Amino acid sequence: MRKSLLxxxxxxxxxxxSYGDRLSQGQALRNHLKxxxxxxxxxxxxxWRPPTIEPQNFESFKWGNFAYQQHQxxxxxTALPGQPKDVAFRQYSGYVTVDAKKGRxxxxxxxxxxxxxxxxSLILWLNGGPGCSSLGYGAFQxxxxxxxxxxxxxxxxxxYSWNQGNGVINANTDGRGYVDYMWSHALISDETYExxxxxxxxxxxxxxxxxxxxxxxxDQAYAESGNIDPYNIYAPLCTEDxxxxxxxxxxxxLNGMIDxxxxxxxxxxxxxxxxxxxxxxxxDYITFGNYSLCSSxxxxxxxxxxxxxxxxxxxxxxxxxxxxxxxxxxxxxxxxRLSINALKLxxxxxxxxxxxxxxxxxxxxxxxxxxxxxxxxxxxxxxxxSYQPARALAMVKYFIAFQSLPMGNPIF
Numbered sequence: 001m002r003k004s005l006l007x008x009x010x011x012x013x014x015x016x017x018s019y020g021d022r023l024s025q026g027q028a029l030r031n032h033l034k035x036x037x038x039x040x041x042x043x044x045x046x047x048w049r050p051p052t053i054e055p056q057n058f059e060s061f062k063w064g065n066f067a068y069q070q071h072q073x074x075x076x077x078t079a080l081p082g083q084p085k086d087v088a089f090r091q092y093s094g095y096v097t098v099d100a101k102k103g104r105x106x107x108x109x110x111x112x113x114x115x116x117x118x119x120x121s122l123i124l125w126l127n128g129g130p131g132c133s134s135l136g137y138g139a140f141q142x143x144x145x146x147x148x149x150x151x152x153x154x155x156x157x158x159x160y161s162w163n164q165g166n167g168v169i170n171a172n173t174d175g176r177g178y179v180d181y182m183w184s185h186a187l188i189s190d191e192t193y194e195x196x197x198x199x200x201x202x203x204x205x206x207x208x209x210x211x212x213x214x215x216x217x218x219d220q221a222y223a224e225s226g227n228i229d230p231y232n233i234y235a236p237l238c239t240e241d242x243x244x245x246x247x248x249x250x251x252x253x254l255n256g257m258i259d260x261x262x263x264x265x266x267x268x269x270x271x272x273x274x275x276x277x278x279x280x281x282x283x284d285y286i287t288f289g290n291y292s293l294c295s296s297x298x299x300x301x302x303x304x305x306x307x308x309x310x311x312x313x314x315x316x317x318x319x320x321x322x323x324x325x326x327x328x329x330x331x332x333x334x335x336x337r338l339s340i341n342a343l344k345l346x347x348x349x350x351x352x353x354x355x356x357x358x359x360x361x362x363x364x365x366x367x368x369x370x371x372x373x374x375x376x377x378x379x380x381x382x383x384x385x386s387y388q389p390a391r392a393l394a395m396v397k398y399f400i401a402f403q404s405l406p407m408g409n410p411i412f
Contacts (some may be wrong), residue, residue, distance in 0.1 A: 002331070021362045022225070025115050032102045032129060034077065034375075038299060040058055053056050054337055055063070055240070055369040062334075071094075074094065074256045074280070075093060075094035075280060075400045076090065076091075076092055077090075077092060077093055077185045077278055077279065077280075078172060078278070079092040079278070080146070080155060080275065080279070081153070081274045081278055082149075082153050082154035082155050082269075083146060083154075083155045083360035084146075084155060084156065084157050087145075088114055089111060089112045089113065089114045089117070089145070089163060090112045090271040091109070091110065091111050091112070091119075091145075092105070092108075092109070092110040093108060093109040093110065093279045093280050093281070093319045094107070094108065094280045095107055095108070095280075096100075099274065102206050107135070107281065109135055109139050109144075109197065109279065110225065111144060111145050111163040112162075112163065113164070114145075114163055114164055115161050116328075123162060123282065123396075124137045125139075125142075125143060125162075126138075129294060131294050131295045131297035132164055132293060132294040132295050133292075133294065134268070136172060136263075136266045136267070136270060136291075136293040137266075137383065139267050139294060139388050140229045140270075141258075141262055141263075141266060141383060142383050142384075142385040142386050143158075143160075143162040143392070144159060144161060144162075144163070145157065145161040145386045146158060146161075146204060147165055147262070147395075148262065148265040148269045148351075149265065150259070150261070150265055150269075151265075151269030152264075152265045152269050152272075153268075153269065155269075158389070159389075160385065160389030160390055160392070160393045162385070162393060162396060164393070175200065175202060175335075176186075176325075176334075176335065176338060176359055177331075177332050177333075177334035177336065177337070177338050177339075178329065178330075178334075178335060179193055179196045179221060180302035180332075180333060181265070181329055181330060181332035181333070181335070182221055182225060184334070185233060185329070187225040187228075187233065187329070188220075188224045189224055192217055192220045192221050192224055192263070193215035194223075195213065195216075195220070195252055195257055196214070196218060196221065197215045198210040199213040199214045199216075199217055200214040200218070201214075201246065202216075203257075210384075224240055228329045229260070229329075229381070230329045231328055231329075231381045231383065232258075232327050232328065232380075232381025232382065233327050233328075233329050233381075235258070235260060235327075235381060236260050238261040238263070239260075240259040245305020250404070258383070258386040258387055261347075263293055266289065267292065267293060270291045271290070271291050272309070275367075307342060307343060308337065310343060310372070311343065313344075314371050314372060315368045315370075315372065318371065319371040319372075319373070319402075320372045320373070321372075321373050321375065321395075321396075321399045322336060322340065322373070322374045322375075322395070323363075323375045323376065323377060323395060324336045324374075324375075324376055324377070324382060324384075325377050325379075325380030325383075325384045325387060325388070326363070326376045326377065326378055326379070326380065327381050327387075328380070328381045328382040330382050331382060333376055336374070338376070340368075340372070343368075343372070344345060345367065345368035345369060345370055345372060346368065347367070347368055347369070348367045348369045349365075349366065349367035349404065351362065351364060351365070351368065351406065352365060352366075352407055353404060354375065354407065355405075355407060355408050356390060356394045358392050359372070360391075361378060362377065362378055362381075362391040362394065362395070362405075362407075363375055363376040363377045363378045363391065363395075364376045364378075365404070365405045367404060373404070373405075375395060375401070375405055377391050377392060377395065380392070
């Protein structure tokens with residue numbers, strides 16, 4: 001039986017809605033990476049181990065079980081406020097209890113496939129941050145069926161929704177990849193680049209070789225790059241002019257564009273009581289309102305690398321697709337390539353341009369023996385499906401179909 005790892009939609013799981021201090025994705029990830037550069041505490045493990053979750057009573061989830069049917073009925077979304085007419089697929093949202101005694105649950109949003117959902121793959125999408133929302137970013141900005149319009153009240157169809165059908169790989173290689181990317185794209189000076197390479201340890205997992213000047217040079221790199229969007233170094237920032245434009249009314253992500261103010265529209269929409277009620281986004285200990293796309297999270301248990309997970313999945317015969325937008329400086333292509341190289345995999349198909357149309361070089365790909373494929377998406381920022389939705393959708397269709405990305409004559 002063939003196996004396929006799908007880091008991909010239909011089901012969006014998030015830690016209980018992001019309540020608390022409002023952060024951007026860039027701020028959240030930078031804070032996390034800065035903390036790991038000098039954090040040598042014992043709770044920072046060399047590799048990730050799955051958490052222990054209390055035993056679940058799966059008997060209650062059998063298809064013929066009345067309790068399951070009632071739970072499914074309770075989670076069914078009648079309609080989201082402002083959604084387009086004639087929506088032909090079902091949506092569900094609610095909570096999955098993780099630890100009843102401690103009041104811990106995961107919030108989920110499920111969009112069934114638009115056609116023959118019982119015959120389609122289930123794609124699980126998880127956003128990182130750390131501490132950023134898979135609902136706000138994943139569902140409403142990247143791969144879900146709807147985008148929030150600029151009025152913050154209505155939704156428009158996402159023509160490249162994945163229901164038509166992050167994380168930091170390694171803290172050290174991502175750090176080295178970041179400065180390599182910033183320097184190679186003329187965003188930082190030679191002096192700062194050389195200062196980071198001289199003072200920061202990219203070899204040991206606990207960064208024990210970092211000097212006190214490491215963070216100074218990193219901060220200098222952030223300052224030298226100026227006020228740009230690190231998630232797409234060529235994208236415009238959100239300004240009053242953008243927020244008053246009609247770009248958002250046309251939906252985010254069309255024609256390779258993303259409205260730079262879309263975060264604001266999504267936050268406004270998801271803070272409306274009628275929207276939260278429709279999403280069943282309430283619990284015994286949660287009140288309406290105060291939703292934010294990212295929140296401050298202090299991890300008490302984390303690993304510096306997840307590469308061993310990749311090795312275990314590949315050894316088990318599970319296929320893995322790793323992809324990067326090539327104008328993202330936060331988790332840049334250079335860092336991803338360094339991480340993959342650390343796995344020391346043998347090449348099955350050498351680097352080549354992949355196509356999404358006769359004249360459209362959609363990106364570049366390399367296939368490794370054992371089941372790992374790496375692909376870049378040309379012109380895409382960090383949220384690849386937002387910046388290049390057609391190319392992202394094509395990429396995932398090929399992966400699900402057990403097909404390599406095409407060099408020409410696309411079949412999808």
